[in-house]
Amino acid sequence: MAEVMLNRKLVLEEPQKVSDGAGGFTEIWMSLGVLWADVRAGTGSERAAAGVLTVSTVPYRITVRGAPHGAPSRPKPDQRFREGSRIFRILAVTERDPKGTYLECFAREEVSA
Secondary structure (H helix, E strand, O other): OOOOOOOEEEEEEEEEEEEOOOOOEEEEEEEEEEEEEEEEEOOOEEEEEOOOEEEEEEEEEEEEEOOOOOOOOOOOOOOEEEEOOEEEEEEEEEEOOOOOOEEEEEEEEEEEO
C-alpha cells in the first residue's frame, strides 16, 4: 500500500435544498469543513455530450483521516470535495485499512471543454 501524504486542503461540501421564493427549491452547496487529503488521479477519458460539448472525466482516489460513521467529518456519497474551482464528486467511501485510520474516497472530476 502506498504511503499516505495528506498534503492537499479540500473543502467537504453537502447539497442543501433551499426555497427559491416561488414555491420551488434550488440546490446550494454548504461547507462542512476542511479535510487534508492525499489525492491520486486514475486514467481519464473523454466523451462528447450534447453533440458539441466535450466532457473529460478523471477518476480519483482521495484519502483522508478516518472518522466514525455519522460524524460530520466523514465523507459520504453524493457529497463533494472542492479545491478552489475544482470539484470532485464523491461516488463511494471505504476504510483504507482494517483499523479505519484512513478513509478512501472514490471520486470523479468532470471538466467541460
